[in-house]
Amino acid sequence: MEFFFQVKKVEEVLSAIEKFSPLGKENVDLTSAQGRFCAEDLISQEDLPPFSRSTMDGYAVYARDTFGAREGEPVVLRLVGEIPMGVEPTFTLSSGEAAKIATGGMLPEGADAVVMLEYAEEIGELVEIRRPVAPGENVITKGEDIPKGGLILAAHTRITPGHIGLLASAGITSIPVFKRPKVAIISTGDELVPPEAPLEPGKIRDANSFSLCAAVQEAGGTAHIMGIVPDQEEALYSTLEKALMENDVVLISGGSSVGTRDYTLRCISRLPDAELICHGVAVKPGKPTILARTGNKAVFGLPGQVTSALVVFYIMVRPLLLHLQGACGKDLFLPKVRAKALRNIASAQGREDYIRVKLQEDKEGKLWAEPIFGRSGILSPMAQADGLLHIPSESEGIYEGEEAEIFLL
Numbered sequence: 055m056e057f058f059f060q061v062k063k064v065e066e067v068l069s070a071i072e073k074f075s076p077l078g079k080e081n082v083d084l085t086s087a088q089g090r091f092c093a094e095d096l097i098s099q100e101d102l103p104p105f106s107r108s109t110m111d112g113y114a115v116y117a118r119d120t121f122g123a124r125e126g127e128p129v130v131l132r133l134v135g136e137i138p139m140g141v142e143p144t145f146t147l148s149s150g151e152a153a154k155i156a157t158g159g160m161l162p163e164g165a166d167a168v169v170m171l172e173y174a175e176e177i178g179e180l181v182e183i184r185r186p187v188a189p190g191e192n193v194i195t196k197g198e199d200i201p202k203g204g205l206i207l208a209a210h211t212r213i214t215p216g217h218i219g220l221l222a223s224a225g226i227t228s229i230p231v232f233k234r235p236k237v238a239i240i241s242t243g244d245e246l247v248p249p250e251a252p253l254e255p256g257k258i259r260d261a262n263s264f265s266l267c268a269a270v271q272e273a274g275g276t277a278h279i280m281g282i283v284p285d286q287e288e289a290l291y292s293t294l295e296k297a298l299m300e301n302d303v304v305l306i307s308g309g310s311s312v313g314t315r316d317y318t319l320r321c322i323s324r325l326p327d328a329e330l331i332c333h334g335v336a337v338k339p340g341k342p343t344i345l346a347r348t349g350n351k352a353v354f355g356l357p358g359q360v361t362s363a364l365v366v367f368y369i370m371v372r373p374l375l376l377h378l379q380g381a382c383g384k385d386l387f388l389p390k391v392r393a394k395a396l397r398n399i400a401s402a403q404g405r406e407d408y409i410r411v412k413l414q415e416d417k418e419g420k421l422w423a424e425p426i427f428g429r430s431g432i433l434s435p436m437a438q439a440d441g442l443l444h445i446p447s448e449s450e451g452i453y454e455g456e457e458a459e460i461f462l463l
């Protein structure tokens with residue numbers, strides 16, 4: 055029987071993951087760019103906004119003219135016209151003059167501020183100003199958002215709705231992004247049947263293909279469920295070969311442990327140029343995890359236990375999928391919060407633990423994490439959890455009331 059012979063720390067697996075190269079680039083349009091990672095620095099070819107515009111409905115003025123204006127002592131300016139929306143003013147504003155302007159209207163040359171309608175009154179061809187304005191007040195100046203030549207989006211940034219608005223404003227409609235990883239999912243085990251099949255004694259429905267498919271989609275990958283492969287080395291090897299031809303990452307769940315019917319390691323080792331990164335990771339749940347690299351493609355052997363497969367996905371597979379899509383730094387990981395443990399949680403030194411927890415806020419707004427204990431072979435604790443509480447490998451556990459890091463699910 056083989057035993058785990060290459061047990062690694064999570065951080066060692068994560069540094070091996072960062073050695074993969076991000077996938078190639080493709081261009082997507084503005085409506086498909088959300089959540090993708092930009093593949094190039096995008097520079098604005100124009101000033102944004104392209105002209106100085108009013109942020110209020112009111113009167114465009116030369117700010118100095120309004121200095122000293124008060125309720126009982128207004129400054130009187132000559133109304134020289136109204137600036138229509140979406141059109142360049144045909145006149146220049148001189149000292150002593152005002153022009154009616156709407157929110158978003160283009161400031162005429164000479165004007166440097168806008169007095170709100172509420173603080174002015176039109177009297178025939180004159181306008182009384184009852185409050186002073188400072189230069190630049192109620193105005194967005196040309197190039198204030200992004201100047202011409204300024205950086206809109208740096209390569210490797212995760213694209214958000216704010217970026218998409220900026221890109222649209224700058225007239226950039228085709229966005230270079232890193233490709234999404236194609237991920238094949240294989241479930242192995244003679245006991246497994248598809249969810250729609252009738253259950254005979256001793257059989258179990260394949261949950262992992264579907265939970266992993268959902269997790270891949272959430273992580274920005276494209277999932278391909280390859281189906282259930284029986285505990286036969288040749289069947290698993292040929293499915294693995296096919297999966298590798300068509301995908302960037304292969305996830306095999308089940309058969310990653312050390313039993314006589316656990317063929318995952320043997321099949322991975324048979325791949326012509328496979329480099330084994332780990333067989334066994336110092337983490338609970340998820341010890342029987344395998345990662346191998348062939349070219350720039352990755353094969354994970356995930357533990358068959360339903361919760362372990364998902365925990366390993368979040369801790370190691372998800373960072374790889376995001377790295378391949380061009381993510382870096384904190385974008386590789388689930389968002390984190392800190393919370394106090396509601397109970398004592400034991401752990402063993404030398405191994406990281408990821409405990410399923412529910413989060414609750416106390417009256418002072420402090421977050422508390424309540425562990426949901428349960429074996430890694432059952433799923434409901436995972437389904438109920440708001441997050442995974444992380445116990446680092448040097449710690450022997452967390453005391454009630456002690457703060458810990460929680461990865462939000």
Ligand SMILES: Nc1nc2c(c(=O)[nH]1)N[C@H]1C(S)=C(S)[C@@H](COP(=O)(O)OP(=O)(O)OC[C@H]3O[C@@H](n4cnc5c(N)ncnc54)[C@H](O)[C@@H]3O)O[C@H]1N2
Pocket residue numbers: 241242243245246258259260261262263307308309310311312313316340341342356357358359360362430431
């Ligand atoms: N002697 C040892 N035995 C085991 C060890 C060990 O260190 N020494 N580790 C245990 C741990 S921890 C885990 S986790 C499991 C992982 O084993 P495998 O990855 O080989 O997975 P299987 O044995 O194939 O399955 C385990 C369990 O999960 C069920 N399963 C598998 N695939 C699916 C699926 N797609 N959907 C639903 N359920 C699935 C399977 O029926 C088994 O009950 O090894 C321990 N053993």
Ligand code: MOO
Pocket residue numbers: 337338339340341342357359362430431
């Ligand atoms: O560590 Mo296993 O992965 O308990 O379920």
